[in-house]
Amino acid sequence: MSSVDFLIQGIIKALELIFSINPYILSITGVSIKVSGTATILSTLTAIPLAFAISFMHFRGKQGLITLVNTGMGLPPVFVGLFVFLMIVPVGPLGFLNIVYTREAMILAQYILITPIITGISLSAIKAVPRSIIETVHTLGGTQQDAVIETLKEARFGIITAVLAGLGRALAEVGAILIVGGNIARTGSVGGIGEGLSETRTLTTAITSETSKGDISTSIALGIILICLVLGVNILANFFQRRE
Amino acid sequence: MEELIRIESLQKVFGEKEVLRNIDLTILQGEIFAFIGPSGAGKTTLLRILNFFEIPEKGTIKFMGINPEVINIRRRMSLLFQTPAIFNNSVFENVAYGLKVRGIDKKIIEKKVGDALNIVGLPGMEKQNARTLSGGEAQRMAFARAIVYDPQILLLDEPTANLDPANVMKIEEIIKRIRNERTTTIVLATHNIPQVRRIADRVGILLNGELIEVNSKEGIFSKPKDARSEAFINGEMIY
Ligand SMILES: Nc1ncnc2c1ncn2[C@@H]1O[C@H](COP(=O)(O)OP(=O)(O)OP(=O)(O)O)[C@@H](O)[C@H]1O
Ligand SMILES: [Mg+2]
Numbered sequence: 001m002s003s004v005d006f007l008i009q010g011i012i013k014a015l016e017l018i019f020s021i022n023p024y025i026l027s028i029t030g031v032s033i034k035v036s037g038t039a040t041i042l043s044t045l046t047a048i049p050l051a052f053a054i055s056f057m058h059f060r061g062k063q064g065l066i067t068l069v070n071t072g073m074g075l076p077p078v079f080v081g082l083f084v085f086l087m088i089v090p091v092g093p094l095g096f097l098n099i100v101y102t103r104e105a106m107i108l109a110q111y112i113l114i115t116p117i118i119t120g121i122s123l124s125a126i127k128a129v130p131r132s133i134i135e136t137v138h139t140l141g142g143t144q145q146d147a148v149i150e151t152l153k154e155a156r157f158g159i160i161t162a163v164l165a166g167l168g169r170a171l172a173e174v175g176a177i178l179i180v181g182g183n184i185a186r187t188g189s190v191g192g193i194g195e196g197l198s199e200t201r202t203l204t205t206a207i208t209s210e211t212s213k214g215d216i217s218t219s220i221a222l223g224i225i226l227i228c229l230v231l232g233v234n235i236l237a238n239f240f241q242r243r244e
Numbered sequence: 245m246e247e248l249i250r251i252e253s254l255q256k257v258f259g260e261k262e263v264l265r266n267i268d269l270t271i272l273q274g275e276i277f278a279f280i281g282p283s284g285a286g287k288t289t290l291l292r293i294l295n296f297f298e299i300p301e302k303g304t305i306k307f308m309g310i311n312p313e314v315i316n317i318r319r320r321m322s323l324l325f326q327t328p329a330i331f332n333n334s335v336f337e338n339v340a341y342g343l344k345v346r347g348i349d350k351k352i353i354e355k356k357v358g359d360a361l362n363i364v365g366l367p368g369m370e371k372q373n374a375r376t377l378s379g380g381e382a383q384r385m386a387f388a389r390a391i392v393y394d395p396q397i398l399l400l401d402e403p404t405a406n407l408d409p410a411n412v413m414k415i416e417e418i419i420k421r422i423r424n425e426r427t428t429t430i431v432l433a434t435h436n437i438p439q440v441r442r443i444a445d446r447v448g449i450l451l452n453g454e455l456i457e458v459n460s461k462e463g464i465f466s467k468p469k470d471a472r473s474e475a476f477i478n479g480e481m482i483y
Contacts, residue, residue, distance in 0.1 A: 130329060132327070132328075132329035133329045133331065135329070136328070136329045137341075137345075138296075138297075138318065139297075139318070139321075139323040139325075140322065140341050140342035140389065141315075141318060141322075141345050141393070142345045143315065146345050150331065153331075154331075154332060
């Protein structure tokens with residue numbers, strides 16, 4: 001078999017797996033979306049209030065927080081994975097949670113990974129709102145709260161872009177969830193192609209393991225789905241960026 | 245007329261630059277007071293101080309008969325910025341803003357916004373996105389937004405700078421009308437000397453951060469107290 005045939009075979013098999021709605025692949029996709037989606041929601045709930053607090057309030061340690069956010073934006077996922085792993089192992093400070101190799105641990109790791117990203121991008125979106133908009137709110141009799149609301153409206157597309165950037169990053173990330181989630185799947189009785197169900201296996205971690213196992217068609221199928229998701233998120237982000 | 249605002253030995257410094265120096269001034273209830281002076285004299289800065297956007301280094305400002313809390317004083321006034329900022333929303337939402345934050349009833353808001361737009365010559369424009377207005381329309385919309393909630397003190401920073409002569413006349417008419425009908429006190433900053441002649445009651449001449457003369461309009465145009473005032477008014481000032 002030539003390498004081209006090999007590739008074509010793999011792609012055909014992959015498409016079969018996708019369009020037959022293979023339960024194994026479906027469950028992996030489900031875990032990816034659930035973990036990264038939950039992490040993104042939790043991060044958003046933290047990041048947006050944080051970005052507004054940094055932009056509108058004076059408090060001690062604010063400069064330190066900004067530095068933390070900026071540093072956090074560039075953290076390598078494997079480092080976050082290792083850090084979270086050390087926190088949640090039985091002897092670690094969060095050992096009592098008992099979440100090693102669970103989706104909760106993966107959510108926690110991705111939360112730590114993307115909260116700074118969403119905060120940082122939201123901060124620049126808020127900063128881009130002209131000072132004169134806030135002054136107009138005040139001169140027309142608005143309160144600080146009104147100023148926050150008006151800023152949120154002005155910066156909304158930038159903030160949506162921030163959230164989507166976080167989601168994209170979470171979906172594509174592999175290092176952190178591999179360490180804390182363990183890439184676990186219940187294998188099928190036969191253990192053949194496309195059998196089993198994901199526990200903590202995501203699109204990215206599954207691609208690493210399926211490829212090293214030599215199951216190219218499953219890898220390609222997972223890769224196609226991953227690219228579609230990430231592309232979809234990016235297209236959406238682009239759309240909102242252009243609305244600004 | 246009664247005193248409304250009293251400014252005493254006010255100083256404002258930006259970095260190394262003393263932008264306002266030793267300003268003493270009383271503004272009276274219901275008058276149109278105009279600051280004139282060349283570009284960079286400190287007119288905008290003074291209006292911004294009156295609206296609490298800048299904190300002076302020295303001096304005091306008293307607002308007579310108004311609860312001294314900032315939000316209370318602010319809610320009795322309105323500053324029309326030299327370059328108005330426009331909310332990314334409809335004309336209606338822009339003009340209605342000051343009413344909405346005051347919790348006014350929806351029906352009344354609709355009526356007042358309609359009236360205000362009529363006054364500035366933008367009737368029926370409620371639905372248009374305000375960011376698509378022309379420069380002059382935007383300026384007039386901002387004017388409507390500033391007057392819609394009947395502020396007791398109206399601070400106007402170059403309110404006609406971007407307008408054509410017909411609209412300049414219209415806005416000047418409104419300014420006079422508001423003063424007469426609503427007994428609003430109007431503080432105006434401008435370098436338009438003919439405009440001052442047309443609408444002001446009293447005039448203060450600002451030069452390099454110094455209030456060199458405060459006089460009635462008649463006084464300033466017929467017998468100015470300061471030679472520099474005379475030079476500025478006659479357009480002979482070199483700066
Ligand atoms: N935030 C600021 N920081 C530093 N300098 C400032 C600031 N605001 C104003 N200035 C300076 O203060 C001086 C007075 O400015 P201001 O805007 O009050 O002048 P103006 O009389 O309104 O002029 P114009 O007629 O051109 O509007 C100017 O020299 C300006 O550069
Ligand atoms: Mg000015």
